[in-house]
Amino acid sequence: MSDLISQNLNMIFKTPKGETVHALKDVNFTLKRGELLTVLGPSGCGKTTLLNITAGFIRPTSGNITLNNNEIDGPGVERGMVFQQGALFEWLTVAENVNFGLRMKKEDPIKTAKKVDEWLDIVGLQGFGNTPTYQLSGGMQQRVALARCLINDPDLILMDEPLGALDALTREKMQSLVLKIWKETGKTIILITHSVEEALLLGERLYVMAPRPGRIHKEYNLPFASMGLKQDLREIKKNKDFSSKREEILEMIWNMEEEIMGKDI
Numbered sequence: 001m002s003d004l005i006s007q008n009l010n011m012i013f014k015t016p017k018g019e020t021v022h023a024l025k026d027v028n029f030t031l032k033r034g035e036l037l038t039v040l041g042p043s044g045c046g047k048t049t050l051l052n053i054t055a056g057f058i059r060p061t062s063g064n065i066t067l068n069n070n071e072i073d074g075p076g077v078e079r080g081m082v083f084q085q086g087a088l089f090e091w092l093t094v095a096e097n098v099n100f101g102l103r104m105k106k107e108d109p110i111k112t113a114k115k116v117d118e119w120l121d122i123v124g125l126q127g128f129g130n131t132p133t134y135q136l137s138g139g140m141q142q143r144v145a146l147a148r149c150l151i152n153d154p155d156l157i158l159m160d161e162p163l164g165a166l167d168a169l170t171r172e173k174m175q176s177l178v179l180k181i182w183k184e185t186g187k188t189i190i191l192i193t194h195s196v197e198e199a200l201l202l203g204e205r206l207y208v209m210a211p212r213p214g215r216i217h218k219e220y221n222l223p224f225a226s227m228g229l230k231q232d233l234r235e236i237k238k239n240k241d242f243s244s245k246r247e248e249i250l251e252m253i254w255n256m257e258e259e260i261m262g263k264d265i
């Protein structure tokens with residue numbers, strides 16, 4: 001079984017002032033192999049905490065999370081991360097960034113070079129292998145980050161706002177790339193975003209989380225990611241069902257934020 005299973009996950013932080021923050025309360029879900037889950041919610045609802053526990057960076061206060069029946073108790077090669085930005089080695093070339101994991105594992109250099117070429121091709125960076133990473137645009141850097149993660153063939157890919165720092169047009173292109181990679185690799189993906197449109201477009205499943213305590217508030221099963229494999233994403237945004245879900249979720253998050261603020265905004 002290659003499912004990711006979260007059972008009664010709770011995370012309680014203590015702040016330096018001695019206050020407790022219930023960042024996650026009784027989070028239960030099963031993600032099947034090959035599913036693409038997007039997670040959305042107002043600031044502080046526990047999205048990054050959930051991802052950090054799944055990555056094995058932090059341990060939950062109670063409950064557990066398993067991947068392929070193995071409890072996650074630390075970082076592991078079967079889980080790959082893609083962050084918003086800044087996680088590349090800027091002084092290395094594109095190829096040196098992408099092959100980093102395989103070099104650490106002392107894989108055969110010829111096979112590794114072939115794999116690097118294949119992945120640069122998939123992410124649209126053919127011919128950029130020798131380019132220093134600092135010379136790349138933000139969108140190109142995120143393509144490198146995707147290739148660097150995928151070349152290690154993880155079972156689960158965790159993405160924390162991977163497209164959040166990009167301009168609108170580049171972001172749209174990268175959304176199509178994420179869908180293409182999902183289709184071509186069949187990987188299980190969890191993607192956190194602050195964008196309602198992005199969560200709807202990319203998630204075949206979508207969790208809207210609520211804060212205080214952080215929890216799964218509502219789950220959607222959506223057709224748009226599958227549609228996006230065949231159709232222009234802009235066309236999908238014109239879909240009536242898409243618009244009504246967008247409005248519904250925007251209002252849901254707006255209401256949560258009003259509640260947090262304790263007043264009209």
Ligand SMILES: Nc1ncnc2c1ncn2[C@@H]1O[C@H](COP(=O)(O)OP(=O)(O)OP(=O)(O)O)[C@@H](O)[C@H]1O
Nearest residue numbers: 013014015021023042043044045046047048049050
């Ligand atoms: N190490 C920590 N110590 C104390 N409190 C923490 C810690 N990490 C997170 N928190 C708190 O836990 C709650 C959830 O934080 P988290 O970063 O997971 O939310 P988020 O939904 O990812 O927010 P954002 O969208 O702003 O990134 C917040 O109230 C946050 O302040």
